[in-house]
Amino acid sequence: MKKYLLSFLLTISFAGLVKAQDKTDSNKQFLQITTIESVISGGAGRSKMIITNPDASQEEVDLENLFSMMGINFKNIKSNELKITQTLKNYTDKGWKLEQATPLSVSPGQGSNGIFMTRYLLSKTGQK
Template sequence: MKKFITTLVFALMISCCLYAQDGKPVTATTKEFMQINTVESVLAGGLGRSRLIVTNPDGSQTDTDLENLFSMTGINFKNIKENENKLVKLLKKYTDEGWKLEHVTPLTLSQNDTGSGGIFMTRYLLSKEAAPKEKA
C-alpha cells in the first residue's frame, strides 16, 4: 500500500510538471502595496504637527502638511474639512490609477492622564496588481 501511494504521488508530480511546461509562458501575478498615513495632532493652539505621509511601492515617501485639529479656541472644523478634502482627493487619485483600498487601521495615542495632547493616526493600505512577469 505504501509503495502504491508513493508511486501515485510521484506520477501526479510528474504530470503536473509536464502540464505546466506545455510551451506557453507561465505568468505570475503579484500585488504592489502603498500605504497612506494621516497623523493629526490633538494639541491646542496649533502647537502640534499634523502630516499626511505616503509610502510608495518602491519605499520612497512623500510628506504633506495637514492642519491641526485644534486652534486656540478649541476644535477647528475648517481645518478638519481641509484635511478631509486633501485625503479624499488623494484617495480618488490613487483609485483612478487602479489602486484598491485594502484595509484601514485607526490608532489613537493620548500623551497624559489629563487628556491634553495626543494624536489620531489612520493607516490606509492600498494595493494593485503589478504587471505580470514572464517566468523562464
C-alpha cells in the same frame, strides 16, 4: 498505502497552489498612506499625511491641526478631509485598490495631548 498516496497527492496539490499563488501575487505592489492629525491644544501640534510608494520613497503633505487656540477647528477638519479623500481618489483612479484602513489614537499620559492616526493600505496588480 492509501494514506501515503493521499498525503503525497495533497502535498503536491498544496505545492502547486502555493506556486500558482506566488505567480499571481508576484506583481502585486503596495502603497501606504498614513495620516497623523494632532489633537494638541492651541494648534501647537504638527499634522501630516505621509505617502510611502512601492519603491519605498516617501512624500509628506501638510495637514491642519484639529485644534486652534479657540478649541476644535471644524474648518481645519474639513480641509483635512478634502485632502485625504482627494489623495485616495487620485490613487484609486490610477488603479490602486484600498485593501485596509486602520484607525488608531495615541495619547501619552494624562492631559489633552495626542494624535489621531489612520493607515490606508492600497494594492495594485501590475508591472513593478
